[in-house]
Amino acid sequence: xxxxxxxxxxxxxxxxxxxxxxxxxxxxxxxxxxxxxxxxxxxxxxxxxxxxxxxxxxxxxxxxxxxxxxxxxxxxxxxxxxxxxxxxxxxxxxxxxxxxxxxxxxxxxxxxxxxxxx
Amino acid sequence: xxxxxxxxxxxxxxxxxxxxxxxxxxxxxxxxxxxxxxxxxxxxxxxxxxxxxxxxxxxxxxxxxxxxxxxxxxxxxxxxxxxxxxxxxxxxxxxxxxxxxxxxxxxxxxxxxxxxxx
DNA sequence: AGCAGATGCTTGGTATACTTAGCACCTAGA
DNA sequence: TCTAGGTGCTAAGTATACCAAGCATCTGCT
Numbered sequence: 181x182x183x184x185x186x187x188x189x190x191x192x193x194x195x196x197x198x199x200x201x202x203x204x205x206x207x208x209x210x211x212x213x214x215x216x217x218x219x220x221x222x223x224x225x226x227x228x229x230x231x232x233x234x235x236x237x238x239x240x241x242x243x244x245x246x247x248x249x250x251x252x253x254x255x256x257x258x259x260x261x262x263x264x265x266x267x268x269x270x271x272x273x274x275x276x277x278x279x280x281x282x283x284x285x286x287x288x289x290x291x292x293x294x295x296x297x298x
Numbered sequence: 299x300x301x302x303x304x305x306x307x308x309x310x311x312x313x314x315x316x317x318x319x320x321x322x323x324x325x326x327x328x329x330x331x332x333x334x335x336x337x338x339x340x341x342x343x344x345x346x347x348x349x350x351x352x353x354x355x356x357x358x359x360x361x362x363x364x365x366x367x368x369x370x371x372x373x374x375x376x377x378x379x380x381x382x383x384x385x386x387x388x389x390x391x392x393x394x395x396x397x398x399x400x401x402x403x404x405x406x407x408x409x410x411x412x413x414x415x416x
Numbered sequence: 417a418g419c420a421g422a423t424g425c426t427t428g429g430t431a432t433a434c435t436t437a438g439c440a441c442c443t444a445g446a
Numbered sequence: 447t448c449t450a451g452g453t454g455c456t457a458a459g460t461a462t463a464c465c466a467a468g469c470a471t472c473t474g475c476t
Contacts, residue, residue, distance in 0.1 A: 202392060202402055207424060217465045222425060229463060233351035233374045246391055247375050256351045257365050269394055272386040283412045291405060320429060325454060335435050
């Protein structure tokens with residue numbers, strides 16, 4: 181297994197744009213943080229270019245995500261030593277010591293509602 | 299001290315050449331396996347060019363080594379991922395492809411509300 | 417109205433990753 | 447001997463990742 185289901189196989193560009201918008205960063209802001217030009221980042225997000233590994237790493241740093249994550253999204257680390265998304269979210273929540281049991285339940289319930297799981 | 303200590307601090311090219319020779323492969327053989335031209339591989343091994351991540355991945359496969367190993371050698375995966383709980387939960391959410399940006403936003407907002415962060 | 421600043425995008429160019437053709441050297445067989 | 451095939455490397459070109467300048471649109475401010 182270790183399957184990567186990818187029913188919603190979005191491209192790397194879309195992934196980056198999603199992450200950028202989640203972080204509430206403009207194209208220019210992220211481009212500056214990652215030390216690339218903003219037109220280039222624009223083109224990358226629209227899938228016109230495949231960024232080099234160095235750029236991927238810079239983007240990962242700027243977005244506070246791991247480089248592994250980006251490489252996986254780019255299809256460069258196909259070997260997913262890394263967990264399935266849903267299990268990942270739920271176990272991360274369960275492991276967070278700052279959350280009370282009730283809060284964990286709430287979060288997980290909301291999460292499951294979103295992904296339509298179970 | 300990080301856990302690395304690969305023989306010595308040689309460049310990526312030397313690393314590749316060492317691995318190739320350990321596998322008893324000629325330049326052309328490895329180049330064919332990795333689907334690159336042999337002059338290019340020669341230049342990479344001598345440090346004249348930095349191969350793209352795709353090429354690194356192909357080389358890793360051809361040499362039966364992990365892509366992680368190569369990325370580390372290339373200095374692309376230097377750091378360990380920080381393991382703070384909050385980062386864990388938030389990045390797990392961000393990584394879930396089944397969630398829309400709005401849903402991710404909501405979840406993260408709820409989460410931050412619970413842990414009192416920000 | 418009009419400017420000012422922010423947004424993302426287009427254009428045209430430069431730098432560099434990568435290829436094809438071929439050279440020089442070596443070793444093995446006929 | 448002299449091919450024949452293997453080794454790694456050079457040179458010159460093509461493809462593409464990446465950048466600088468600038469455009470069009472929007473929103474907010476006076």
